[in-house]
Amino acid sequence: MSSTGELRHTALDALHRSLGATMTDFAGWDMPLRYGSERDEHIAVRTKAGLFDLSHMGEITVTGPQAGALLDFALVGNIGGVKPGRARYTMICRADGGILDDLIVYRLGETEAASSEYMVVANASNAQVVLDALTERAAGFDAEVRDDRDAYALLAVQGPQSPGILKSLTDADLDGLKYYAGLPGTVAGVPALIARTGYTGEDGFELFVKPEHAVELWQALTKAGEGVGLVPCGLSCRDTLRLEAGMPLYGHELSTSLTPFDAGLGRVVKFEKEGDFVGREALREAAARAEQNPPRVLVGLVAEGRRVPRAGYAVVAGGEVVGEVTSGAPSPTLGKPIAMAYVDAAHAAPGSAGVGVDIRGSHEPYEVVALPFYRRQK
Amino acid sequence: MSNPNELRYSKEHEWLSAAEDGVSTVGITEHAANALGDVVFVQLPEVGDSVSAGETCGELESTKSVSDLYSPVSGEVTEVNEDVVNDPSLVNSAPFEGGWLFKVRITDEPADLLSADEYTAFSAG
Numbered sequence: 305m306s307s308t309g310e311l312r313h314t315a316l317d318a319l320h321r322s323l324g325a326t327m328t329d330f331a332g333w334d335m336p337l338r339y340g341s342e343r344d345e346h347i348a349v350r351t352k353a354g355l356f357d358l359s360h361m362g363e364i365t366v367t368g369p370q371a372g373a374l375l376d377f378a379l380v381g382n383i384g385g386v387k388p389g390r391a392r393y394t395m396i397c398r399a400d401g402g403i404l405d406d407l408i409v410y411r412l413g414e415t416e417a418a419s420s421e422y423m424v425v426a427n428a429s430n431a432q433v434v435l436d437a438l439t440e441r442a443a444g445f446d447a448e449v450r451d452d453r454d455a456y457a458l459l460a461v462q463g464p465q466s467p468g469i470l471k472s473l474t475d476a477d478l479d480g481l482k483y484y485a486g487l488p489g490t491v492a493g494v495p496a497l498i499a500r501t502g503y504t505g506e507d508g509f510e511l512f513v514k515p516e517h518a519v520e521l522w523q524a525l526t527k528a529g530e531g532v533g534l535v536p537c538g539l540s541c542r543d544t545l546r547l548e549a550g551m552p553l554y555g556h557e558l559s560t561s562l563t564p565f566d567a568g569l570g571r572v573v574k575f576e577k578e579g580d581f582v583g584r585e586a587l588r589e590a591a592a593r594a595e596q597n598p599p600r601v602l603v604g605l606v607a608e609g610r611r612v613p614r615a616g617y618a619v620v621a622g623g624e625v626v627g628e629v630t631s632g633a634p635s636p637t638l639g640k641p642i643a644m645a646y647v648d649a650a651h652a653a654p655g656s657a658g659v660g661v662d663i664r665g666s667h668e669p670y671e672v673v674a675l676p677f678y679r680r681q682k
Numbered sequence: 683m684s685n686p687n688e689l690r691y692s693k694e695h696e697w698l699s700a701a702e703d704g705v706s707t708v709g710i711t712e713h714a715a716n717a718l719g720d721v722v723f724v725q726l727p728e729v730g731d732s733v734s735a736g737e738t739c740g741e742l743e744s745t746k747s748v749s750d751l752y753s754p755v756s757g758e759v760t761e762v763n764e765d766v767v768n769d770p771s772l773v774n775s776a777p778f779e780g781g782w783l784f785k786v787r788i789t790d791e792p793a794d795l796l797s798a799d800e801y802t803a804f805s806a807g
Contacts, residue, residue: 326716341774342745343720540719540746610723612743633745634722641722664741664748 314359315457315515316522323536330539331428333360338538345541346636349504350678352533353463355525356542362431363456363512364424364438368447371420375409377581378441380564382574383422388413391484391501395564395572396434401586402560403567404437405430406552408501410486423452423497423512427554441582457518461525462508462545464680465532470509472528474498483507492524503542505549505678544633547642550604550676556615556630557602557644563590568602570594600627601652604677605670607641610634611663613670618662619645626651629661637678644675684802685711686778691801692754694736697778698795701788705760708753709782710742710773713805718744721773726751726762726784733759735792740783742773751783755791759784 311334314320320327325336336357338345348354366375372384381394391410395403410423426434431453438449461469471478476489476498486499494517502508513521526534543553552558557567564573564587573587593599605613612634619627627647635642643661651659654674660667689697695714699707715721723743733739733753740751762784766772772781796804 326719338719341720544745610743612723612748614748634720634743 312360314357315518316357316359319519319522320357320536325536325538328539330360333428335360336536336538338540339536342538342540342544343636345535345537346544348533348535349463349506349537349541349545350637351464352535353461353465353469353508353529354504354537354541355522355529355534356460356462356537357518357522358458358460358510359456359515359518360428361458362426362428362434363452363458364426364431364435365450365452366422366424366438366442366447367420367450368445369420370446371422371448372411373579374438374442374445374447374449375422375424376577376579377445378438379407379409380573380581380583380587381409382577383409383411384577386411389485389487390482391486391499393484393572395558395569396437397563397583397587398560399583399586401563401583401590403554403558403562403564404560405434405554406558407434410497410499412497413487430554455514456512457515458510458512459518459521459525460502460508460510461529461534462502462504462537463506463534465529465534466506466508469525469529469532469534470498473524478509492521492528494521494524496521503549503551504545505551505676506545506680543631544636547631547633547644548635548637548676548678550644550678552602552644553631563587565590565594566599598649600646601649602630602675603645603647603652603654604673604675605629605632605643605645605659605661606638606673606677607643607661608669608671610641611666611668612641613643613645613661613663613668619647619651619659619670620662620667621651621656621659625662626659635677642677643670647672685713685798687798689778689798690754690795691798691804692736692752692792692795693804694752694754695805696752696754698754698791705785705787706755707782707785708755709777710751711801711805712777715774715777715781718742718747718749718773720745721770724751724766724770724773724783726767727753727759729759729762731759733757733786735790743770753786754795755786755788757786757788757790760787761785
């Protein structure tokens with residue numbers, strides 16, 4: 305993404321530089337791409353643990369008696385029904401059904417007052433769009449939408465060793481903390497919202513803290529993870545981790561030109577919830593359209609060779625273009641290039657014969673597989 | 683990062699060894715390898731191919747991107763490094779040694795190849 309102004313820096317910027325990180329412009333933020341080998345970082349998260357700075361993510365707090373009702377109106381999911389202390393993956397759509405962003409909404413818990421408070425976490429590149437849409441959609445609701453992007457730094461510990469690392473630093477009941485749940489607590493003496501979420505396909509935690517506590521927390525986590533193989537990780541391996549886990553990325557698998565039904569994620573749209581919501585009518589039509597005339601399907605592709613498919617490359621079969629790659633990378637776990645792609649329904653079944661990707665003029669053979677490529681053993 | 687003194691360098695970040703019997707070895711620099719990230723695929727010219735200075739003769743694919751490989755000189759390819767085809771990570775781990783890419787019998791070379799010091803200044807800038 306090109307940037308006209310100055311890049312924004314997270315509270316951990318100096319620390320990243322002292323660790324020798326290669327930095328990159330990500331949605332206007334100067335973020336660590338990798339510290340050493342992105343492949344080694346990827347494997348550390350799959351087998352041990354990795355530590356990420358995700359402070360570029362956009363936090364928006366929604367409070368007030370009608371906070372839940374506002375989110376039910378503004379988003380496609382059933383947010384009022386989320387229990388205190390739990391989180392939900394959802395989307396915000398335009399009136400025409402196009403996806404503005406995919407979101408995680410945490411309903412804060414523990415106290416009566418906190419239970420009418422929600423934290424919406426938007427992608428960095430869409431944070432302003434989501435903030436503007438929520439603010440506009442809040443008209444008439446007894447609820448406040450607050451821009452909290454500067455109020456939080458976000459650190460993530462991901463990988464099989466992450467529960468052990470975190471347990472050594474907190475009294476919070478991590479065993480009672482389910483996947484897609486969050487609770488307030490203290491980690492290494494720092495107040496934090498501890499969430500069991502991530503974007504890597506592994507068990508792990510995301511820790512929302514005040515920016516002035518970020519360095520202290522990073523150092524404490526680094527020290528706690530020293531003996532079990534925790535390494536700092538950049539956004540490059542986060543992308544290959546989420547790709548192996550079959551998780552969509554806004555701007556690649558999701559966009560305003562697709563509805564959730566076109567993206568194969570129609571299940572996030574809850575028509576049964578009470579009251580109207582933005583996009584309901586268009587999404588009804590999109591659901592019916594998808595039923596009658598199946599849209600292109602998001603599938604996995606695994607290379608037989610070693611050339612890597614990239615976003616935008618054509619998927620071909622029998623000399624015809626039958627789809628388009630949305631994300632592609634060499635998979636450290638599979639040891640082969642993999643991709644997500646939207647392909648015509650006729651070629652979307654796992655094992656479909658004769659499917660290839662046009663890699664700079666040469667049609668390389670690919671196997672169609674069901675997503676995800678990787679599922680952790682529980 | 684140190685660039686060996688005995689090599690010469692192109693502004694496309696290739697290195698070229700001193701010729702032995704008219705044949706030089708070509709690779710990419712450590713600076714270039716670091717900028718690419720983990721190299722996962724290399725496509726090299728074939729033995730017998732004619733390559734031209736400053737023109738594309740292959741590609742280097744890393745986790746995040748694909749980059750053209752340019753030849754720093756004109757000539758005929760006499761050997762390619764099969765080890766690096768089988769294990770592209772050699773480009774990252776030993777760019778000036780086991781990660782060499784191809785050998786070329788030089789017919790012509792541009793006048794603006796850089797010395798190690800010049801290249802170090804160029805790649806830092």
